[in-house]
Amino acid sequence: MTTTSTVTDSAGLSVYNPTKNVGTGSAEMGQASFLTLLTAQMQYQDPFEPVDNAQMVSQMATITNSSGIAEMNQTLKNLASELTGTRLGDAASWIGKSMLVQSNIAAPDATGTYAGQVTLSAATEGATINLVDSAGNVVKTIETGAQPAGNLTFYWDGKNDAGETVSTSALQVKVSGATTSKVATWATIAAVQSPADGSSSKLITALGSYSPSDAISLM
Numbered sequence: 527m528t529t530t531s532t533v534t535d536s537a538g539l540s541v542y543n544p545t546k547n548v549g550t551g552s553a554e555m556g557q558a559s560f561l562t563l564l565t566a567q568m569q570y571q572d573p574f575e576p577v578d579n580a581q582m583v584s585q586m587a588t589i590t591n592s593s594g595i596a597e598m599n600q601t602l603k604n605l606a607s608e609l610t611g612t613r614l615g616d617a618a619s620w621i622g623k624s625m626l627v628q629s630n631i632a633a634p635d636a637t638g639t640y641a642g643q644v645t646l647s648a649a650t651e652g653a654t655i656n657l658v659d660s661a662g663n664v665v666k667t668i669e670t671g672a673q674p675a676g677n678l679t680f681y682w683d684g685k686n687d688a689g690e691t692v693s694t695s696a697l698q699v700k701v702s703g704a705t706t707s708k709v710a711t712w713a714t715i716a717a718v719q720s721p722a723d724g725s726s727s728k729l730i731t732a733l734g735s736y737s738p739s740d741a742i743s744l745m
Contacts, residue, residue: 620729624712625741632657632711633696633732634684640666640697641681642711643742646704649674653704657682657697665693673704696732710742 624635632640640657655668666682686692699709713731720727728735 618718620715620738620744621718622715624714624745625729625731625736626710626712626743627731627733627736627740628708628710628742629713629733630699630709630711631696631733632699633713634694635712635714638684638691638694639681640684640693640711641679642699642709643677643679644699644701644704644706644710645677645708646673646675647707648705650704653678654702655680656700656702657693658700659693659695659697665697670704 651672653670656664657666659665684693713733715729717730
């Protein structure tokens, strides 16, 4: 804001001059400005009438309160920034949903379905997606046919042609006949783990623990 000052006339008297600008200042006084003002007050006080102890204590208390409020505001800002999707409250709402994560292991969901996505680096005339058990046996073969480059989804209900369930355990995803840049599978979120050290929450799935930021997609 702009302020005005006084000038001295020919008789040596100070008179108000509404046209003389002495500069601009801030509309608010921060802690540093308050400390500067207090220091100037102590430096130029009348030595015969110094500021008494009560006033000094009061002003110092004001500085302390100002500092404490500033620190508290910063602490609240930091706390608010931490309350994101990586925190326990938001992450807990994901329980029961499925997340697509980068993994070459597929686990069945509540309905027994295996599902995932492979990213083809180039177009192919025909690729094969094999689901392999821990013993190395191919449990299911999925023929993709001709496909362009990009994401290709796959799923299997865990049953054979007769409608019998033949697999309920995790299976490895192997692709042949095409080059892939990424393999991802869907995993059901069973629980949320919040570390005691206050770090990001972890989502517990049949494929392992993941951070919310690991989710490629959520449904």
